[in-house]
Amino acid sequence: MQQPASFWALVRSLSEGLGYTQRAPRGEPKGAGPLKTHTAKDMAHELTRQGLDPRLVLLDDKPTELGKQLEQYFIYRAQVLNDLVKPNLMDVAEAKALFDKVYARVNPPATCPIPNNKQSDEKRAPAYLTGLVNMLIYEAIGDARCNYSPSQLTTFTRQGVPLRTLARRVDGAFPSVVNPVAVWEIKEYYYTTTFGSRVADGVYETLLDGLELDELHKKEGVRAEHVLIVDARYTWWVCGKSYLCRMIDMLNMGLVSEIIFGREVEERIPVLAREWLARAAR
Template sequence: MDVHTARAVFYKLQAELYEKNGYTCALPFNKQKGEKKDYAYFTGIVNILTEHTLRTYAKQNGLQYGRDVKFDDNPLSLSYITDEAGRLQGIMSRRFDGAYPGTENPLAIWEVKEYYYTTTFGSRIADGVYETQLDGFEINTISKETQKNIQHIYFIDDFNTWWNMGKSYLCRIVDMLHVGHVDEVIFGKEVLERWPKVLHELLAAHEVAVQGR
C-alpha cells in the first residue's frame, strides 16, 4: 500500500471495528511532524485486526477476551521463555511490536515496519532488515534450546520503499523467509486476509498446547 491507501484502510477499520465495538488495543502515532503527524497506520491495522480476530474467537468458544485469549499490543519488556517451574530459559535481545499471547512464553512475536514517508532508501531501513535477520538467528537458537516453537512474523509496507527503491533488500527479506529467519512475511494489504488466518493457526496451536499440559 502507499500512504493514501493505508490511511483509508486504517480509518475504515477504526470506524467499523475499533470505535463501533469499543476495542481497547493501542493505536500508536507515527514519528512524523507537522501535516504528516498521524496514526501509525500499518501498526494500527495489525492491532485492530488482531483484537477483532481474538475477540471473535473468544466469543465463539465461550472464552473471555483479555483473560483466556489475549495479546500484547505494545510490549514494554523483552520476550522470554520459562520452564514449568518458572525458571528463565531464554530471553530476546530486543523488544518487538507485538506478542501472542504475551511476552512470557510467546507462541508468536512480530515487528511492523512502515515507511510511508520515506524519500530515499537509507541506512535506517537497511539496518532494520539486518536487525530482523539477527532476531531470526536468536529466536531459532532459543526455540531449539528450549524446545518451544516461537513464530517470528514480519510486517512490512510502503510500495515505493520496497518495490521501487529497495528491491534488493526486498529480495533479502524473501531469502530470510526461505532460510527460516522469519516464519511469515506479510506485505501491505495482504494483512487483511493473511493475518487473521495466521492468528487462527496460532489459536489452534495454543489450544493444543494447553490441552497437552
C-alpha cells in the same frame, strides 16, 4: 526451502557481487532498476573474481546441480517479488483508505491501541500498518490476552527458569512477552524519501531475532511464530528492492515464519491470529 547454510552463503555472496538489481535508469533512485537473475556462467565468473571455486556451479561449461538450484532460486526470488510482493505494497493514501475501512468496521476499544506515527505537522497521523495489525488481531481474538506493544524483552522459560531472552523488543507478542506463541515486527515507512541506514537496520534486526528464535527451537525444542509485516511501496520497491530480496532469503532460510506485505494484512492477520488463539488454548 530446505538448503544447507552453505547454499545461503552462496546466495549472499553472489547477490552481493553480481547485484540484486540492474542499474537504475538515469534520474531514478538507486535500487529502482529491475531485479536480477543470474546464470551459472555469471556465478562462475563472480566466484572466480572472489577467489572462490567456480566449479561449484559450472563444470565443463555446464551448470552443476548446485548451479541449477541457484539459477532456479534467483528466478523464484524475482518472480515472488514481481508477482506477489509488488502488487501488495501500498502508498500512504492506500494504507489510510484500508485503515479507515477496518477502523469503521472494528471500532477498536482502548484495549486495542492505535499508536500515532513519529511524523510531525501535517504528516502526523495514526501508524496505519501498526493500527491495521492491531485491529485485525483484536477482531479475530476479541478480549483474549495480547501484548500489542511490549515494553520489555521477550523471554522463554521452562519451569520458571529463563531459557532465552531476546536481544531486542518485538512490536507485538501473543499472548504475552513471556513464552509467546507468536511475535511480530512491523516495518512501515510511508513518509521515507530515501533508503537510509535506519530502514536497512530494521531488516538486520529481524534477522537477529530470527537467528535467536531458530537457535531456541533447535536447542530447546521451543518454537514461536515469527512474523514480519512490511509496507511502503516507494521505500521498499523503488529504493530498497535489494532488501526485499534479503527478506525472501530470510523466509526461505526459516528465520521468519511468514512475511506479510502491505494489503495482505487484511487476509492473513485474522487467519494467523485465530491459529495463535487455538495453539495457546492447547
